[in-house]
Amino acid sequence: MSVEVLGSVYILAAILFVFGLKLMSSPATAVRGNLLSSVGMLMAVLITLTSKEILDYRYLAGAAILGAVVGVISARRVAMTGMPEMVALFNGSGGIASLLVGWAALYGQESSAFTLVTVLVSILIGGVTFSGSLVAWAKLSETIGSGAMTFAGQRVVNVLLLLVLLGCSIAMVLDPAWTFPLVFVVIGLSILLGVMAVIPIGGADMPVVISLLNSYSGLAACAAGFAINNTILIVAGSLVGAAGLILTNIMCKAMNRSLSNVLFSGFAATTKATKVEGEVKPITADDAYLILEAASSVVMVPGYGMAVAQAQHVVRELGELLEANGADVSYAIHPVAGRMPGHMNVLLAEANVPYDQLIEMDEINPRMENIDVAIVIGANDVVNPAAREDENSPIYGMPIINVDYARTVFVLKRSMASGFSGVDNPLFFGENTRMLFGDAKQSLSSVIAEFKS
Amino acid sequence: MEAVLLAFILMLSVFLGFELIAKVPATLHTPLMSGANAISGITVVGAIIAAGADLGPWSTWLGALAVFFATVNVVGGYMVTDRMLSMFKKKDSPSGGDS
Numbered sequence: 171m172s173v174e175v176l177g178s179v180y181i182l183a184a185i186l187f188v189f190g191l192k193l194m195s196s197p198a199t200a201v202r203g204n205l206l207s208s209v210g211m212l213m214a215v216l217i218t219l220t221s222k223e224i225l226d227y228r229y230l231a232g233a234a235i236l237g238a239v240v241g242v243i244s245a246r247r248v249a250m251t252g253m254p255e256m257v258a259l260f261n262g263s264g265g266i267a268s269l270l271v272g273w274a275a276l277y278g279q280e281s282s283a284f285t286l287v288t289v290l291v292s293i294l295i296g297g298v299t300f301s302g303s304l305v306a307w308a309k310l311s312e313t314i315g316s317g318a319m320t321f322a323g324q325r326v327v328n329v330l331l332l333l334v335l336l337g338c339s340i341a342m343v344l345d346p347a348w349t350f351p352l353v354f355v356v357i358g359l360s361i362l363l364g365v366m367a368v369i370p371i372g373g374a375d376m377p378v379v380i381s382l383l384n385s386y387s388g389l390a391a392c393a394a395g396f397a398i399n400n401t402i403l404i405v406a407g408s409l410v411g412a413a414g415l416i417l418t419n420i421m422c423k424a425m426n427r428s429l430s431n432v433l434f435s436g437f438a439a440t441t442k443a444t445k446v447e448g449e450v451k452p453i454t455a456d457d458a459y460l461i462l463e464a465a466s467s468v469v470m471v472p473g474y475g476m477a478v479a480q481a482q483h484v485v486r487e488l489g490e491l492l493e494a495n496g497a498d499v500s501y502a503i504h505p506v507a508g509r510m511p512g513h514m515n516v517l518l519a520e521a522n523v524p525y526d527q528l529i530e531m532d533e534i535n536p537r538m539e540n541i542d543v544a545i546v547i548g549a550n551d552v553v554n555p556a557a558r559e560d561e562n563s564p565i566y567g568m569p570i571i572n573v574d575y576a577r578t579v580f581v582l583k584r585s586m587a588s589g590f591s592g593v594d595n596p597l598f599f600g601e602n603t604r605m606l607f608g609d610a611k612q613s614l615s616s617v618i619a620e621f622k623s
Numbered sequence: 624m625e626a627v628l629l630a631f632i633l634m635l636s637v638f639l640g641f642e643l644i645a646k647v648p649a650t651l652h653t654p655l656m657s658g659a660n661a662i663s664g665i666t667v668v669g670a671i672i673a674a675g676a677d678l679g680p681w682s683t684w685l686g687a688l689a690v691f692f693a694t695v696n697v698v699g700g701y702m703v704t705d706r707m708l709s710m711f712k713k714k715d716s717p718s719g720g721d722s
Contacts (some may be wrong), residue, residue: 187662188639188643190658190662191640191643191644191647191655191658191659192643192646194643194644194647194651194654194655194658195646195647195648195651196648197648197650197651197708197711197713198713200651200654200708200711201705201708201709203658204654204658204701204704204705204708205705207658207661207662207701208661208701211661211662211664211665211667211697211701214665214668215667215668215671218668218671218672219671219675223672223675223676224671224672224675224676225675225676225677226674226675226676226677226683227675229674229683229684229686229687229690230671230674230675230686230687230690232687233674233687233688233690233691233694234667234690234691234694236691236694237690237691237692237693237694237695237698238694238695238698240691240695240699241694241695241696241697241698241699241700241702242698242699242702244695244699244703245698245699245700245702245703245706246702246706248703250707253653253657253703253707256657256699256703257653257656257657257660260657260660260661260664260695260696260699260700260703261660261663263692263693263695263696264660264663264664264666264692264693264696266689266692267664267666267667267670267689267690267692267693267696268666268669268689270670270673270685270686270688270689270692271666271669271670271673271685271686271689273685274670274673274674274678274681274682274685274686274689275673275682277678277679277681277682277685284626380656381656384656384659384660384663387660387663387696388659388662388663390663390666391663391664391665391666391669392633394666394669395629395669396629397669398669398672398673399625399629400668400669400672401629401632402665402668403665403666403668403669404629404632404633404636405632405636406662406663406665407663407665407666408633408636408637408640409636409639409640409643409659409662410640410659410660410662410663411637411640412636412637412639412640412641412643412644413640413644413655413656413659414656414659415641416641416644416645417644417652417655417656420649420652503649503650505649510652510653510656511649511652511653511656512649512650512651512652512653512654512655512656513653515649515650515651515652515653515711516653516654516707516710519707519710519711519712520710522710522712524712524713524714525650525711525712525713526713526714527714528650530648530649530650
């Protein structure tokens, strides 16, 4: 197989990746986009297999079959609520693969300083992606505590780690004789660095971490491409790197925080929010039904609490009943609702909520004053008016869904406990707020039962 | 020269990536992420070369391990993205078809 043919097929594969991503701009075409992208991948893999470089297929075939089996099983079995964990694990496996490719590139060839540097970069990024993703997975699945883990001198340790890494790398580039003892040190330290980077980040910031690691997994592939001089790795890797960076940026904006603030500090619990006082007004399902029955526009505001209670199906059922009753129903989605960017949309799609009813925060907020009833289900911080009004609140400045502007607000909650960030919520004491205490699924079921009777 | 050429490719792809992905609506951010993740499994191409080019036993073993992990990433990533995307439905379109 000539280099030209190989190169042309790689270009074709890159075009398919680009078109695949382009089709992702609408839910109507996204399935096709994903398919195109996977065809591109298949082409790149097949042409590489038939290229003259490949002499030995035995280990390769075994590993690929095993990997495919694991991939298929995990993709089929994962629950939609568990998607962030799954993506974290996939990120991690992409990261370790890039590390291994970089490492393997050290053997069997005379390596120039350029190759050596790129190998070191791919080992570093691959290692950080791998262990960082494993820590993210452990936090998301609550295998370890999801809170921020910090210790005294953490930054000093990190800087030292980086310095040692840099020292080893320089030694390797200056004198190739050092390559083989030191590469193990570099690998070990890269993996350690990934752990150190993610443990200080708390649960509420996970959407940022997941998108950042996503970006890293692309950059790792890109670096591996430099190490082995392969263009398709560079193109595809940098596309992914860019995707991750954009999502990271969106998540940071949605929380009104800078990336460095997310990475280097736990949720600032030091500021003292103004104490909220007032009286909550509980409501029963019967009364909630009477109000909903008369409403002509209803907005549901789901949060991760809804997903955990597996209440998305009853939410959709109530939505359909309200529509049948003549009300205009929509779902307001805050960008950081859920545990990864866009997670809530997937959970609602799973419950067959049509995507044209899912409205983004910026679009629903101007309409909020004309909404009869806003139903807050398992969301807390993303509807907290303190973010708008209380300068002392740790979440001050974060854009929220302004449910308190609606004519009536129902808040479905188990108890008065506060959300992820541990902040009081003045919404609960609002003039137009009614608290519907109890398990969200049961509360909604009783409202639905009223509708049906 | 080679390095410059590769850096050029890198720069153009990053710009292209930003352009493409900025247009993806928030609704699709999770599938976008898992789909992009599957694309990052392109490392599988490098892994295949490392495992199959007969560069010596170490390279073969490391390459085979890399093929395993990258394949998990690629196959799992594309499948789970497809599963998610096929759940997104427009109003009044026939329901069902969940995998």
